[in-house]
Amino acid sequence: MNALLDVEGLRASYGRVPILMGVDFTLAPGEYLGILGHNGMGKTTLMRTLMGHLPADAGAVRFSGTDVTRLPIHQRARLGLGLVPQGREIFSTLSVRENLRMGLASAPKEDPRIIDDVLADFPRLVRLLDRRGGALSGGEQQLLALARCLCTRPKLVLLDEPTEGIQPSIIEEIIETLLALKKRWDLSMIIVEQNLDFITSLSDRVLGIQKGRITGEVSREDLLAGRIGMAAA
Numbered sequence: 001m002n003a004l005l006d007v008e009g010l011r012a013s014y015g016r017v018p019i020l021m022g023v024d025f026t027l028a029p030g031e032y033l034g035i036l037g038h039n040g041m042g043k044t045t046l047m048r049t050l051m052g053h054l055p056a057d058a059g060a061v062r063f064s065g066t067d068v069t070r071l072p073i074h075q076r077a078r079l080g081l082g083l084v085p086q087g088r089e090i091f092s093t094l095s096v097r098e099n100l101r102m103g104l105a106s107a108p109k110e111d112p113r114i115i116d117d118v119l120a121d122f123p124r125l126v127r128l129l130d131r132r133g134g135a136l137s138g139g140e141q142q143l144l145a146l147a148r149c150l151c152t153r154p155k156l157v158l159l160d161e162p163t164e165g166i167q168p169s170i171i172e173e174i175i176e177t178l179l180a181l182k183k184r185w186d187l188s189m190i191i192v193e194q195n196l197d198f199i200t201s202l203s204d205r206v207l208g209i210q211k212g213r214i215t216g217e218v219s220r221e222d223l224l225a226g227r228i229g230m231a232a233a
């Protein structure tokens, strides 16, 4: 089967400091791929480079058969790439409803019915529609950031450290939501995390990243059996 995402020799840097040192991997349609790595290993840099927030110095990113390596963010979004950034970037003075409308603005087709469709998978947000984004808990903000991204109708969601600073009770709800989305939407996902339990619950496969390089791959069977050593160490 053709890959949905094909990343080859990807390099990126901040100024003269190289961070991604040649990243290679592919993602199949419908796959949830985990990327596990400690602080500062380049996980966020990889997500930002895939989305186009940071230019690639070398290598290629092909998405859905199109070379997107040099495309600006909005064109990648229109092709079906969506990023839920680390820190969530909720508009704190806008209501939940208004935050969702902001997501709609980058959708290929600005159809307000998309919001209702998305909310069907986020019952907790339905009760909070008029609340200010800044008055939500961290977990509720994470659900909102995910729902806002889904309003762009992505095929591939890049989810950057969703459990950071979130209470365990709502982490379970995020896992259930993500698994339900996998079934109901035709969705693929890259989940960057340090939380091993979270990534094990969701991923079909996990890649380890160290110092800007993919260091290993763990299958779902090995994940469930607790055999993760070489990827994340």
Ligand SMILES: Nc1ncnc2c1ncn2[C@@H]1O[C@H](COP(=O)(O)OP(=O)(O)OP(=O)(O)O)[C@@H](O)[C@H]1O
Pocket (backbone or CB within 6 Å): 014, 019, 037, 038, 039, 040, 041, 042, 043, 044, 045, 046, 086
């Ligand atoms: N805007 C920036 N300018 C310069 N250096 C940066 C910038 N953002 C990140 N870095 C550096 O790039 C390296 C990789 O950072 P990155 O945020 O990609 O790591 P990470 O694996 O996502 O870590 P974390 O889990 O802490 O978010 C780190 O050494 C970091 O200090």
